[in-house]
Amino acid sequence: MIDNKKKLLYVFDSGPYSSSSGSETLEAVLVGTNFEQDISLLFINNGLFQIKQNQDTDASLMRPFYKTFNALEDFEISKVYACDLSMSARGIATEDLMIPVAVISSSQVCELLADQDRVFTF
Numbered sequence: 620m621i622d623n624k625k626k627l628l629y630v631f632d633s634g635p636y637s638s639s640s641g642s643e644t645l646e647a648v649l650v651g652t653n654f655e656q657d658i659s660l661l662f663i664n665n666g667l668f669q670i671k672q673n674q675d676t677d678a679s680l681m682r683p684f685y686k687t688f689n690a691l692e693d694f695e696i697s698k699v700y701a702c703d704l705s706m707s708a709r710g711i712a713t714e715d716l717m718i719p720v721a722v723i724s725s726s727q728v729c730e731l732l733a734d735q736d737r738v739f740t741f
Contacts, residue, residue: 625736626657631666632740644741645687652694659698660691661731662720663705670701672717688718702728 629648651658662670670688691699701720706712713722723731732738 624655624657626659626734627651628659628661628731628735628738630661630663630738630740631669632664634665635669644739647739647741648696649687649690649694652696657698658696659700659731659735660696661700661702661728663702663728665709667701667705667709667711667716670716670718670720671711672715691718700728700731 629644629651631644648658648660691697699718699720700723701713701716702725703722704725706722713720
């Protein structure tokens, strides 16, 4: 049998409420699970704030979608990565995040990117 699974990487690069890209990316990820692809997520730069605990969404005019990240496990998405340099630059520790992540170095980020069939950056 031929394995037609594609390796898809979704990169979260922007803050959660600076635009609708975070919620749109999350929706694309969840839709992608219906096609049984090999899905990975990468949180870099301000994208880390997408999964930071204790978000204050009162000032935002957008609907709070951050709790949906907790459903990733239900959709069998377990390849979730965060860049160590991005975390360090923003003073974020793994304990500050609402979902488990594998913390990887910038060289590992490059390897992860190179290993994908498609990379979607939002």
